Amino acid sequence: MIPINAPQIDEEEIEAVINVLKSGILTNALGKGPMVQKFEENFAKFIKAKHALAVNNGTAALHMAVVGAGVKQGDEVILPSFTFVATAEAVVMAGAKPVFVDINPETYNISPEAVERAITKKTKAIIAVDLYGSPADMKPIREIADKHGLKIVEDAAQAHGALYHGKPVGAYADFACWSFYASKNMTTGEGGMVTTNNDEFAEKLRLLRNHGEKEKYMSIMLGHNYRMPEIEAAIGCVQLNKLPNFIEERRKNADRLTVKLSKIEQLKPPEEPKNCKNSWYLYTVRLKNANRTKRDTIVEQLKNKGIGAEVYYPHPIHLMPYYNRFRKRRLPETEKASEQVFSLPVHPGVTVGQIDFISETLSHLTK
Numbered sequence: 001m002i003p004i005n006a007p008q009i010d011e012e013e014i015e016a017v018i019n020v021l022k023s024g025i026l027t028n029a030l031g032k033g034p035m036v037q038k039f040e041e042n043f044a045k046f047i048k049a050k051h052a053l054a055v056n057n058g059t060a061a062l063h064m065a066v067v068g069a070g071v072k073q074g075d076e077v078i079l080p081s082f083t084f085v086a087t088a089e090a091v092v093m094a095g096a097k098p099v100f101v102d103i104n105p106e107t108y109n110i111s112p113e114a115v116e117r118a119i120t121k122k123t124k125a126i127i128a129v130d131l132y133g134s135p136a137d138m139k140p141i142r143e144i145a146d147k148h149g150l151k152i153v154e155d156a157a158q159a160h161g162a163l164y165h166g167k168p169v170g171a172y173a174d175f176a177c178w179s180f181y182a183s184k185n186m187t188t189g190e191g192g193m194v195t196t197n198n199d200e201f202a203e204k205l206r207l208l209r210n211h212g213e214k215e216k217y218m219s220i221m222l223g224h225n226y227r228m229p230e231i232e233a234a235i236g237c238v239q240l241n242k243l244p245n246f247i248e249e250r251r252k253n254a255d256r257l258t259v260k261l262s263k264i265e266q267l268k269p270p271e272e273p274k275n276c277k278n279s280w281y282l283y284t285v286r287l288k289n290a291n292r293t294k295r296d297t298i299v300e301q302l303k304n305k306g307i308g309a310e311v312y313y314p315h316p317i318h319l320m321p322y323y324n325r326f327r328k329r330r331l332p333e334t335e336k337a338s339e340q341v342f343s344l345p346v347h348p349g350v351t352v353g354q355i356d357f358i359s360e361t362l363s364h365l366t367k
């Protein structure tokens with residue numbers, strides 16, 4: 001099976017972990033973990049952000065950012081429904097109400113017009129997601145946020161290495177949240193990061209990450225244990241150095257696949273938004289005019305041929321049993337996309353021969 005994504009690990013990561021174990025320093029609890037500090041410095045430099053705070057997963061990063069943005073009980077937060085459920089979890093965990101809005105059907109990312117239409121007196125923040133590693137259209141979203149005095153959290157969990165108008169994604173948000181889950185473009189097994197350019201926000205995030213402790217055993221606010229262990233940070237430092245090459249390999253595979261799949265009438269290959277560079281975390285095609293059954297059949301047939309195609313995401317969040325209670329409006333483009341899209345492997349472990357096999361198989365299956 002050619003998996004949809006696979007961690008790219010070699011001796012360098014193994015050695016980094018062994019070195020941490022030998023050092024005897026396993027945690028950054030007292031703010032003195034050398035690997036966490038190094039990973040944060042390097043990541044901030046890579047993302048061109050002033051502050052980077054490592055945490056134990058991307059969901060924790062989102063929760064911290066939403067709380068850090070000042071979102072409280074009774075507030076509303078506008079976000080897409082076409083994303084991984086963690087984006088919405090963060091809002092509910094903060095005691096606020098998620099207000100789901102529709103996507104642009106070309107990019108699958110949140111529609112700025114839909115965001116503006118959904119603003120009420122209770123709106124406090126907007127979460128934009130760089131879905132599949134394709135940058136959300138942040139300039140108009142920043143303008144809307146500034147006009148209405150709202151904060152922006154960018155869920156960049158899938159977008160390490162993606163560029164928006166020449167800058168790493170996250171540049172137009174108050175907070176950007178990253179995940180280093182095992183399938184991601186770079187991994188620490190589990191892990192996450194929040195980046196921000198604002199000193200006050202960074203200070204608040206530091207407290208939220210560590211039990212609200214200003215000093216040892218002195219909590220001044222409600223916090224959590226969202227710390228990243230030293231072992232993960234050591235892996236992260238190695239993976240971050242390799243990330244540009246990983247992205248290059250993904251891009252080569254994506255470009256080759258697009259040339260081939262463009263010849264298949266029934267498929268709409270993904271496009272990079274204008275002035276953007278995707279991270280190609282997921283290469284997602286649309287089966288034109290298809291319903292769910294037809295799409296699912298193709299995915300099943302691909303799997304039977306050893307191609308690990310997957311659907312991201314088959315169920316929009318507003319239609320899930322728990323989140324149904326927050327449903328306010330129909331989201332036709334979101335619902336349509338969830339029935340027609342599927343993703344194909346382009347990770348750095350996929351060979352040119354496998355890319356050709358994927359396109360030939362699809363060409364056959366869509367005849």
Ligand SMILES: Cc1ncc(COP(=O)(O)O)c(C=O)c1O
Nearest residue numbers: 057058059084086157179180181
């Ligand atoms: C868009 C998106 N948001 C949030 C997350 C949550 O990250 P994690 O799994 O590290 O908690 C993920 C990844 O799993 C994701 O893809």
